[in-house]
Amino acid sequence: MSKGRLEAFSDGVIAILITIMVLELKVPQQAGLAALRPLIPIFFSYALSFVFLGIYWSNHHHLLQATQHVDGRVLWANLHLLFWLSLIPFVTGWMGENHFAAWPVALYGTIMLAAAVAYYLLTLALMALHASNSVLATALGRDFKGKVSIVIYLVAIPLAFLNSWFAGSLYVLVAVMWLVPDRRIEKTLAR
Amino acid sequence: MSKGRLEAFSDGVIAILITIMVLELKVPQQAGLAALRPLIPIFFSYALSFVFLGIYWSNHHHLLQATQHVDGRVLWANLHLLFWLSLIPFVTGWMGENHFAAWPVALYGTIMLAAAVAYYLLTLALMALHASNSVLATALGRDFKGKVSIVIYLVAIPLAFLNSWFAGSLYVLVAVMWLVPDRRIEKTLAR
Amino acid sequence: MSKGRLEAFSDGVIAILITIMVLELKVPQQAGLAALRPLIPIFFSYALSFVFLGIYWSNHHHLLQATQHVDGRVLWANLHLLFWLSLIPFVTGWMGENHFAAWPVALYGTIMLAAAVAYYLLTLALMALHASNSVLATALGRDFKGKVSIVIYLVAIPLAFLNSWFAGSLYVLVAVMWLVPDRRIEKTLAR
């Protein structure tokens, strides 16, 4: 089974998600600079989610690059990932419009946690199709970053109720950690 | 005539449908957990429709995988299917926002029935282009699941006026039945 | 210069247009059947525009199928077509929400006329790149349907101010005329 449509469909969904998030930045009625001020937290939560979706797209790209074939289980593991990603615009808007209040920040982390787990399940579904000495297996290795991300989310979610800005900073930390694309796969493919 | 653009266009439409449905989950003004409560039925109807669109995408993927070529009639059978699928966000929102009331649940089933019939017509249009001993013909076989789905919808639609939650459960049943992707085609291709 | 991205980009834009039009069908607050009644004209104008965009996509597909290469002029002729197509959701909504009143029906025809002219310019830009005995040239021939459509729009637009329903029927006539995809190209390719 070819992976072409899986890539095309995922590209489509992520491209749309990254774009409709910007609709939450509602065009103000007034023309002055002051009209933009209420949009600042919404802009920051937009920029953060843009980076997260960019990371997912980039890692998904690397992951499928190292993949030779897919099956029905992979299709559904991928749709499961897209389901959680599809909720990002909602939590992004809720967090931005409520100035990073406790519950929205905690829900943001929960959706991010679910997406991270879904991505991990997708790698498992792909590994089940590839030999343990394949490019994919070598490239994924122990998946250090994926595991650390999950731990950070688990810490940040309860933290949101103590200090939601600190929890938000932990999300930024995860994003920064991932910003370097998954060199493991690039390096392994190069060899 | 190549099938590439048919796949790309269908991927695009389904990706957009699956994504704009989430816009019906409107970002609440308040930051508390209570603000999410009214969204619960909308979330469930979103999740159900996400799974249905995922099933259509996955089955469409399998179907076209077994297809060698397409013609103008297939293009239009496919557009006809996409037309009914394009109404899913509307009925999903109507059903969710009205807490699974009778008419919205009945209309949801009607659109699902129309989409199921349109999918069946698409398989007929494809079969007309392929020999009766082709991969496609063998893989589709008697299309048991497709016929059962249509019967369930025909039962569920009138049932919505007696007990709309029971009708809704029948839709969930159809989704569960289809969640396993069409192994027939995978198996036939593997041989 | 390859035609792949021209096709992909056009597929994307048309897929999105066909899908966002459905957002004009706003989810009613009430659950009864009566709540759907005001949506009936909007639904009909949606269905008509869905068919028109389907026709453009299908003909575009056939046209590019017969094309060997593209240049910068073709890119812009194509973007020019997409510009007019992008206004279809707006005029569709305006016509539907105002129950096929004179001005909206006339503007609908004007946008359709502009799109038809833009499609004609695209065929000219493509012909300039291909020999007069190429598949494309033979397939396009005298482009009878394209010319008749333009004449019908020119008649229908002023007619909208006398009887907007009659003008609307002429648009349906154009759609019916085109529903059969461009067999000329399929036949010429088959030879």
Place this chain on the structure above:
Amino acid sequence: MSKGRLEAFSDGVIAILITIMVLELKVPQQAGLAALRPLIPIFFSYALSFVFLGIYWSNHHHLLQATQHVDGRVLWANLHLLFWLSLIPFVTGWMGENHFAAWPVALYGTIMLAAAVAYYLLTLALMALHASNSVLATALGRDFKGKVSIVIYLVAIPLAFLNSWFAGSLYVLVAVMWLVPDRRIEKTLAR
């Protein structure tokens, strides 16, 4: 690393941006011609941004056409460009709805400046992967137009506070200058 998904994802994002901008043209409640009058500035700002996004898509197409391979750095330079492009619908709506007032016009230019710089960084990231005598390097040459655009934006942004229509005219000038697609690349590829 293949460039296919980079192209597909960029096509998707630009196609969606170009299309959701049209949602800012809100369907009027009245059916008369007068109902369209308030939309005229919004229409012009839509048309201008459509042309700009068309230029970016067309130049991106030419740029990637001359590219042999991409790496993680190129992926992120591309996402960075898409981030600024994703803000175009917002500034387009703000400028159109406020009849080309000073601040919206200045912000429009700022986003365009950021996108132009991001495009320049993308060409740098691509050049780092290709030899100085490659098709890409020869084709890009001194990138005269790119540099002139940045200078015009830098002049137009402060000018918006003196005469916003004059600043707007400078944006139109940039668009006209770019409307001819990047012949350098086409010519170099042809050789």
